[in-house]
Amino acid sequence: VTLDPSLRVRLTEHSLPHYTGTTLFDELARVVCRAECLPRKELYESWETARRVNRQFKARAGESTRVVDLACGHALTAAILLLLDDKLETALAVDRRLPESAHRLKEALTARWPKLEHKLTLVEGDLKKVELTSSDIVVSVHACGRLTDLVLEQAVAARARVAVLPCCHQFGPDNTQTFLHWADTALAQDMTRAFRLEQQGYRVYARTIPSEITPKNRLLLGAPLTPAPL
Numbered sequence: 001v002t003l004d005p006s007l008r009v010r011l012t013e014h015s016l017p018h019y020t021g022t023t024l025f026d027e028l029a030r031v032v033c034r035a036e037c038l039p040r041k042e043l044y045e046s047w048e049t050a051r052r053v054n055r056q057f058k059a060r061a062g063e064s065t066r067v068v069d070l071a072c073g074h075a076l077t078a079a080i081l082l083l084l085d086d087k088l089e090t091a092l093a094v095d096r097r098l099p100e101s102a103h104r105l106k107e108a109l110t111a112r113w114p115k116l117e118h119k120l121t122l123v124e125g126d127l128k129k130v131e132l133t134s135s136d137i138v139v140s141v142h143a144c145g146r147l148t149d150l151v152l153e154q155a156v157a158a159r160a161r162v163a164v165l166p167c168c169h170q171f172g173p174d175n176t177q178t179f180l181h182w183a184d185t186a187l188a189q190d191m192t193r194a195f196r197l198e199q200q201g202y203r204v205y206a207r208t209i210p211s212e213i214t215p216k217n218r219l220l221l222g223a224p225l226t227p228a229p230l
């Protein structure tokens with residue numbers, strides 16, 4: 001029996017028999033199950049997002065590359081990125097309100113991968129206050145509504161590479177439902193985000209994570225074509 005990856009049920013030791021393989025994913029899933037604090041869906045969302053970000057954005061030689069996970073929740077996406085690319089120096093994971101179990105999950109991950117202790121920092125605070133640089137890789141999984149636009153704006157201002165998985169699409173005066181009669185309005189909004197990134201001098205990669213995990217599965221990645229001005 002395969003598990004439904006879209007459910008928010010908490011992963012516990014009961015799920016261990018589903019993850020007996022030798023892959024990094026199975027090993028990660030076993031650590032997460034033993035920590036007994038993470039909704040199942042988050043494991044799959046974070047893994048699928050991090051894999052695609054890792055495929056597109058690597059640590060750059062001669063530069064210390066930092067991952068910045070904004071609206072991070074349990075910060076699992078940041079942790080997985082560090083596991084997938086040893087050359088990433090550090091990750092800063094920020095949420096206005098870290099879930100109580102975020103530190104518990106970090107402890108469990110650190111027990112298995114001790115390098116995460118110093119590499120991964122969790123901070124409770126407003127993402128608007130985070131100072132970004134052009135060597136950062138900014139990720140944000142399901143930053144609700146306009147929060148995704150704030151993440152994009154901040155990343156663009158710093159000329160940082162950025163990846164967002166938008167959710168909770170909202171429509172207001174600055175993002176009208178122009179395309180209401182033509183297309184799914186959430187899709188129109190994400191395409192508008194992608195075009196805006198292009199206009200801001202970014203190369204855009206429009207990807208998806210599997211829809212069996214979440215219907216909010218559009219992953220928008222962007223890398224600046226020009227370096228940051230001095």
Ligand SMILES: C[S@@+](CC[C@H](N)C(=O)[O-])C[C@H]1O[C@@H](n2cnc3c(N)ncnc32)[C@H](O)[C@@H]1O
Nearest residue numbers: 042071072073095096097125126127141142143
């Ligand atoms: C839908 S959750 C996504 C959490 C996580 N990225 C995930 O995929 O499970 C949205 C998160 O945004 C956080 N958040 C909302 N406004 C924020 C802000 N201004 N600064 C930082 N985090 C914020 C919330 O606390 C919440 O954890």
